Amino acid sequence: MRFVSPEAYAKTIVASVQEYSLLCAKAIGDIFSRPRYMDDIYTQMDSIGVGSLPIVVLTGFFTGCVLALQAAVSLKEFGAVNMTGELVTLSMVKELGPVLTGLMVSGRNASGMASELGSMKVSEQIDAMRALGTDPVRKLVTPRLVATVFMLFFLTIISDACGIAGGAFVSVTMLKLNAGTFFHTGYMSLVHGDVVEGLVKPLFSGFIIATIGCYYGLRTTGGTRGVGRSTTQAVVASSVIIILVDFLVTQLMIGIFGR
Amino acid sequence: MTETVVSAQMSEFLASGRPMLEFENVSIGFEGHAVLSDLSFSVAHGETRILLGPAGGGKSVLMKLANGLIEPDSGEIRVFGRSLREMKERDMFEMRAHIGMVFQESALFDSLNVEDNVAYRLEEEHVDPQEIHARVLEALSFVELDKVIDKYPSELSGGMRRRVSIARAIIGRPDLILYDSPTGGLDPITSMTIIELVLKQRDVSHTTCLLITHRLQDAFTLATHRYNMQEHRMERIPNNGIDSSTRFLVLNEGRIVFDGTTLELTHTEDPWLKEYIE
Numbered sequence: 001m002r003f004v005s006p007e008a009y010a011k012t013i014v015a016s017v018q019e020y021s022l023l024c025a026k027a028i029g030d031i032f033s034r035p036r037y038m039d040d041i042y043t044q045m046d047s048i049g050v051g052s053l054p055i056v057v058l059t060g061f062f063t064g065c066v067l068a069l070q071a072a073v074s075l076k077e078f079g080a081v082n083m084t085g086e087l088v089t090l091s092m093v094k095e096l097g098p099v100l101t102g103l104m105v106s107g108r109n110a111s112g113m114a115s116e117l118g119s120m121k122v123s124e125q126i127d128a129m130r131a132l133g134t135d136p137v138r139k140l141v142t143p144r145l146v147a148t149v150f151m152l153f154f155l156t157i158i159s160d161a162c163g164i165a166g167g168a169f170v171s172v173t174m175l176k177l178n179a180g181t182f183f184h185t186g187y188m189s190l191v192h193g194d195v196v197e198g199l200v201k202p203l204f205s206g207f208i209i210a211t212i213g214c215y216y217g218l219r220t221t222g223g224t225r226g227v228g229r230s231t232t233q234a235v236v237a238s239s240v241i242i243i244l245v246d247f248l249v250t251q252l253m254i255g256i257f258g259r
Numbered sequence: 260m261t262e263t264v265v266s267a268q269m270s271e272f273l274a275s276g277r278p279m280l281e282f283e284n285v286s287i288g289f290e291g292h293a294v295l296s297d298l299s300f301s302v303a304h305g306e307t308r309i310l311l312g313p314a315g316g317g318k319s320v321l322m323k324l325a326n327g328l329i330e331p332d333s334g335e336i337r338v339f340g341r342s343l344r345e346m347k348e349r350d351m352f353e354m355r356a357h358i359g360m361v362f363q364e365s366a367l368f369d370s371l372n373v374e375d376n377v378a379y380r381l382e383e384e385h386v387d388p389q390e391i392h393a394r395v396l397e398a399l400s401f402v403e404l405d406k407v408i409d410k411y412p413s414e415l416s417g418g419m420r421r422r423v424s425i426a427r428a429i430i431g432r433p434d435l436i437l438y439d440s441p442t443g444g445l446d447p448i449t450s451m452t453i454i455e456l457v458l459k460q461r462d463v464s465h466t467t468c469l470l471i472t473h474r475l476q477d478a479f480t481l482a483t484h485r486y487n488m489q490e491h492r493m494e495r496i497p498n499n500g501i502d503s504s505t506r507f508l509v510l511n512e513g514r515i516v517f518d519g520t521t522l523e524l525t526h527t528e529d530p531w532l533k534e535y536i537e
Contacts, residue, residue: 120368127328128366132380132427133352 019219023137024211030135030142040143048109048144049151053158055104060159063096064088064166072175082181088167089186093198097160099246102205105152106238110213113144114234117217118227126218141214149206156202193257200253204245212238269339269357269434277340278303279435279467280325285334287320294320295513298334302435302469305504307461309478310471312510313535318471319363321510322439325469326360327351339434356384359428359436359466363443365420367412373399373423374408380431398426402456418449425456429464436460438470442477454480455493461504462486475536481505482521509535 004012071087117140120126126136164186171177216234220226278301285298294317302308310318323329324336327343336343338354346354367376374395375382381391399405402422412420421441428436438457442450454477460466462485472478480493482505487494496502507524509517509532517524517532527533 123369124362124364124366125368127323128360128362128368130328130352131326131355131358131360131362132383133355134379134383135348135352 020211020215023141023215023218024207026137027141027145027211027214030138031146035138037139037143040139041146044143044147045151047112048105048147049155052105052108052151052155055108056101056155056159057162059100059104060092060097060162061166061169063100064092064163064168065170067091067096067163068167068170068175072171081175081177083185084167084171084175084177085182085184085186086189088171088182089164090189090194092160092163092167093190094194095198095246095250097163098156098198098201098205099243101152101156101159102202102209102242102246103239105148105155106205106209106242107235109148110209110216110234110238111231113210113213114217114220115227115231117214118220118230121218121220122223122226136218141210141218144214145207145210148210149203152202152206152209153199156198160198191257191259193253193259197250197253197257201246201249204249205242208241208245209238212241272339273304273434275340276304278337279306279339280469281335281337282321282324283335283337285324285331285336287317287324287329287331293513295324295331295510298513298515300508300515300518302467304467305465306467307481307502307505308469309481309505309507310469310510311473311475311478311507311535312516314473316510317513318510319439322360322437322469322471326355326358326437356380356431357434359431359433361421361424361428361436361438361441363439365412365417365424367420367423367427369412372409372411373404373415376412376423377426377430379427394430395426398430399423401429401459402426416449418445418452421445421449421453422456425453425460429460429466432464433466436466436468438468440471440473442472442474450474450477451480455486457481458484458493459486463488478507479521511535 067088068084071084072081075081075083075087117126120129120140126140129136129139164183167186168179168182171182172179213234216230216237220230222229280302282298282300285295286293287295298321310321312318320329324331325338327336327338327346330343339357341350341354343351368379371379374392377395377398378391381394386394395408396405399408402425404419404422404426407415407419407423412423415423425441441453441457445453457468457470458481461468461481470481482502483496483500484493485496485502486492501521503520506520507517508515509524511531516529517527524532524536527536
């Protein structure tokens with residue numbers, strides 16, 4: 001095993017951050033200039049958005065179910081089982097919906113992007129694309145970025161809705177609560193800031209998933225083994241950064257909306 | 260309109276008689292190891308420059324440098340008279356419209372079928388779909404693969420993939436073609452088919468090309484044969500003739516050890532080169 005000096009290691013990290021930042025800046029810049037690959041954007045929207053729908057629906061629904069069950073146990077001690085709807089709705093809309101959707105989509109799509117682009121890189125298809133006069137960032141990264149940010153926003157709304165539906169299902173069938181009360185308390189608990197917070201988070205998560213997935217894909221070296229390594233790194237890095245950014249955005253939103 | 264302006268500039272450049280490709284004291288290294296050191300050579304218009312040398316000598320790196328896919332650490336590379344160092348990425352893409360490149364492992368887009376792979380450049384240039392289809396058929400007929408137009412790269416043999424890659428490189432009617440080991444990893448018969456295509460492209464279109472090969476017999480076939488357009492086959496140049504447009508460049512450990520004509524190469528007195536050729 002080769003040991004790397006702390007200085008060389010630090011330089012590698014700084015260089016990676018710089019490379020990643022440049023990729024992000026270029027991918028964003030390419031949105032505002034021609035040519036735009038609209039067909040690729042729609043294809044990616046279908047693959048990322050529609051393709052992720054089953055896992056987002058299932059994850060959201062069962063998270064809502066579990067949340068209602070767990071909440072009811074604690075709330076029963078205070079005689080406040082009727083507040084299950086409020087707890088499930090607030091938790092789903094503000095936190096669990098955006099974060100879980102981000103993590104699920106990251107697991108499915110950051111890995112997919114890293115492996116697809118990584119395979120293209122090691123088989124010289126990225127070089128071939130450049131040799132044929134196409135900018136790979138414009139053609140491959142920007143469509144994925146636009147599609148992920150756009151679709152994750154709507155996937156999060158679907159996940160929130162499924163989570164609340166799951167919570168309602170458990171509350172009505174197992175906890176014998178009134179469905180009207182569940183939805184009413186849930187609806188009344190939400191304020192404007194909660195919804196904004198829940199809808200801002202997927203914009204960041206979508207950006208992280210696409211850029212991290214593409215970044216690791218485009219820097220792949222070392223054949224099929226390298227592709228596997230990039231895929232793993234992309235999922236790990238995007239998941240960790242999603243949770244980190246979630247914390248920062250939550251702090252920011254608390255600062256802005258006071259809750 | 261842009262294409263017309265660029266084509267006009269290109270015609271002006273071709274008329275000037277300046278080299279199509281020039282390397283001037285070019286050096287590059289990776290992770291502290293020098294791969295190419297102080298390389299200087301040029302490729303004239305209409306010339307077929309064959310790049311020989313042991314594996315790991317930096318030949319593929321040189322090819323990527325010539326197309327601006329990587330940047331040298333030092334030195335100057337001029338393509339069509341323009342310095343790559345002074346070009347922006349957008350200018351590079353315009354320049355590459357005049358260059359065809361055949362990659363070592365074909366580098367076909369595996370998610371696209373043969374037609375879309377070959378048509379890729381024209382689709383990027385928003386050429387009329389009917390014209391694209393006609394030109395794809397023309398390019399595939401050139402490499403004698405018009406029957407596999409609907410197939411995907413994974414359904415083709417190694418030799419067929421290489422031929423599709425040649426069709427993709429020539430569809431834009433390039434002024435310079437870079438062949439990175441087009442016969443690498445192929446059996447002798449398939450290799451000969453590929454070399455015949457390279458030769459056909461050279462003699463039919465008189466396109467300037469830079470070709471890497473590990474097989475000396477391929478290199479000497481190119482130097483000693485010509486394409487008979489009446490009989491549609493490759494034949495030896497009569498009276499042991501040698502193609503005057505074919506020149507050789509031999510690299511060893513990142514340095515040029517030979518730059519000259521076929522005759523100069525076969526009559527070399529350099530012990531290493533003699534051993535390498537034999």
